[in-house]
Amino acid sequence: MSEVSQIGVTEEEDGVRLDRWFKRRFPMLTHGRLEKLLRTGQVRIDGARAKANARLAAGQVVRVPPLGEDAEKQAPKPERGVSDADAEFVRSLVIHKDKSVLVLNKPAGLAVQGGTKTERHLDGMLDALTFDAKERPRLVHRLDRDTSGVLVLARTVKAAAALARAFKQKDARKIYWALVVGLPVPRQGTIDLALTKQGGPRAERVFAAEKGDEDARNAVTHFSTVANASYKLAWVAFMPLTGRTHQIRAHASAIGTPIVGDGKYGGVDAHPGGEIPRKLHLHARSIDIAHPDGGRLFIEAELPPHMKTSWKLLGFDERDAEDAFAGLEG
Structure with a gap:
């Protein structure tokens, strides 16, 4: 890098200190x-x-001057490539590919990034998704380990900056489907409830907070009930307008309808029993986002097997969700 570079901050890097970003x-x-x-x-x-302690926000652009060859060298990485099995597996997740963007249908149970005791994760498999590009794709947002569905990757630095900007400017419409315990009242509405994060990496969770409280972050989610099985279980579509950790899970619990399988926020009530699988029933169904090369990108991801099982048991028809937020947006 012999010239000045302008590097966009991705959603994944939102909140990171500038000095740590450089590191x-x-x-x-x-x-x-x-x-x-x-x-x-x-x-x-x-x-x-x-300053070094400045907190970065997704979509910002960092001016990086020429650093010299030594500084621009990458730290040596362990000689541990992607196994043939993992390469085949991660490529099977691709549901969209163009010159700037990849979209995966992430399965439930696969962590996006590594951590303590998490050796197998999506980030460790990205080399297998390089295809014809000059570099491995970049994560620009993430999903919880047990949440399935649409995950967007950038194939170039330019695309990463553009996608991060779209997320920051709320030019990305994300729809999640969930099976919840109980029936939301009213059936459609908006949850405007600030959240604060507590706990370490392995015990992290969020709690309701008053706006203006220290460390409280504004969180807003539209919701719409698509169908229900009496008053016991309901299929709810969620549209988060902000992107906080565990936002949908915490908001669903806050209105008295925890997501099926979410023991962290719903306790024992989140496991209705019977033939309904115990896994988390939260799926990133679709995204509509500004494409880095112009126009828009709309992608839907099929439900994971355990949610398909529940939909079949409850007699839900996926076509019923087509106009879930009609009248709520705008």
């Missing part, structure tokens, strides 16, 4: 060198001078 992107760049670049104004965020 991830350029692991061989020394702390002292970065401090000098910041002090002399060579690093900027959206054109403005920045």
Whole structure:
């Protein structure tokens, strides 16, 4: 990189400190060198001078000056490629591919990124999704381990910045389908409930908070009941307008209808028993987002097997959700 670069912040990098962002992107760049670049104004965020502790937001653009060959070298990675089995598996998840974007139908149970005791994860398989591109695809958002459905990947740096900008500017309409315990009252509406995060990485969860509280983050979700089986179970479509951790799960529980299989937010009530599978019934059904190359990209992902089983048991017809949010948007 012998010239100045403008690098977009992805949704995955939202909230990351600037110095840590540099450490991830350029692991061989020394702390002292970065401090000098910041002090002399060579690093900027959206054109403005920045400090090391600045928190980045998805869609922002970081000005990165020439760093020199040594700083731009990548840290050595362990010699551990993607197995043939995992390569075949992850390629089977692709439901859309063009020169800038890949879309996967992520299965429930597969973590998007690694962590403590999580050795098998999607991020570790991305090399198998390079195809004809010059680099591996980039994550621009994520789904919880047990949430299935649409996951968008960028195939170029430019596409990653454009997609991150679309998420930041709320130019992405995401629809989730869930099976919940109980029946929402009213059947359609908006949940406007701030959330605060507590706990460590393995015990992380969010709680309702008052707007204005320290660490509270605004969270808004539209919901619409598509069908129900008496008052015991309901098929609800959710449209999050913000992207907080566990937002839909926490909001569903807050209105008294926890998602089936979500013991973390619904406790024992989240497991109705009978023939309904115990897995989390939350699926990222579709996304409508501005495409990096112009126009729009609309993709739907099929339900996972355990949710198809429940839909069949309850007699739900997927076509009934076509106009779930008619009259609620706008």
